[in-house]
Amino acid sequence: MGADRPKQFLPLAGEPVLLHTLRRFADPTLKVQQCILVLPQDQLEAWQQLCAEYAIALPHTVVVGGATRWASVRNGLAALAAHSTGVVAVHDGVRPLTSANVIEATYQAAYNHGAAVAAVVPKDSVRNLSQQGSYALNRARLRLVQTPQCFEIGLLRRAYQLPELSTFTDDASVVEDLHPIHLVEGDYRNLKITTPEDLLVAEAILTTFPI
Numbered sequence: 388m389g390a391d392r393p394k395q396f397l398p399l400a401g402e403p404v405l406l407h408t409l410r411r412f413a414d415p416t417l418k419v420q421q422c423i424l425v426l427p428q429d430q431l432e433a434w435q436q437l438c439a440e441y442a443i444a445l446p447h448t449v450v451v452g453g454a455t456r457w458a459s460v461r462n463g464l465a466a467l468a469a470h471s472t473g474v475v476a477v478h479d480g481v482r483p484l485t486s487a488n489v490i491e492a493t494y495q496a497a498y499n500h501g502a503a504v505a506a507v508v509p510k511d512s513v514r515n516l517s518q519q520g521s522y523a524l525n526r527a528r529l530r531l532v533q534t535p536q537c538f539e540i541g542l543l544r545r546a547y548q549l550p551e552l553s554t555f556t557d558d559a560s561v562v563e564d565l566h567p568i569h570l571v572e573g574d575y576r577n578l579k580i581t582t583p584e585d586l587l588v589a590e591a592i593l594t595t596f597p598i
């Protein structure tokens with residue numbers, strides 16, 4: 388992102404990206420019972436300052452993350468109440484525009500199937516790199532994966548007892564050797580704030596195409 392602070396703390400429509408994200412899951416219609424926020428050790432104080440500055444009263448438990456996404460999710464999972472049952476959603480702190488519909492549909496699909504992730508159909512053509520250069524893939528058979536990624540809690544706990552692999556980029560890739568992953572229709576507005584133009588698009592969505 389090349390910003391002067393971690394991207395989850397950057398302002399979006401006048402509030403930190405992360406506050407928008409937390410608020411999405413605080414929607415009372417979702418009945419989320421526990422919210423674990425995972426942050427790097429060196430960002431805890433900054434988050435506390437933002438909570439004071441923006442009077443953030445959304446209930447959440449802060450947990451120190453790890454050097455990789457896998458380590459962070461593992462730490463967050465360990466902070467869930469020991470005998471929790473049901474479904475847990477893992478979500479990117481920098482996906483602030485996730486609709487309640489997508490969250491609810493992904494939770495419900497995980498209740499029904501054990502593991503479910505939001506995904507969208509690619510709108511561009513896709514090519515695979517090869518020794519000779521590249522070749523076209525059939526984009527009708529591809530999906531772009533988003534979050535939330537929802538799992539029966541015991542299943543995710545078992546998956547995170549296995550060793551971390553360098554190929555893991557999300558929780559679906561951690562779980563899929565144990566259980567099939569059900570895909571749920573995501574939303575093109577559910578973007579991940581990764582590069583500077585993503586913030587501009589997110590501002591435009593909030594002001595002209597609200598979720």
Ligand SMILES: Nc1ccn([C@@H]2O[C@H](COP(=O)(O)OP(=O)(O)OP(=O)(O)O)[C@@H](O)[C@H]2O)c(=O)n1
Binds near residue numbers: 453481
């Ligand atoms: N070690 C990490 C890396 C990522 N994440 C989570 O995964 C989300 C998406 O990851 P990514 O966008 O890659 O975050 P960073 O790696 O922090 O940012 P960058 O893209 O600039 O590398 C983050 O918002 C954060 O919620 C995490 O908890 N722990």
Ligand SMILES: C[C@](O)(CO)[C@H](O)COP(=O)(O)O
Binds near residue numbers: 479533
């Ligand atoms: C989890 C994710 O958002 C699914 O597309 C993506 O893998 C996160 O990637 P990042 O490199 O951690 O941003």
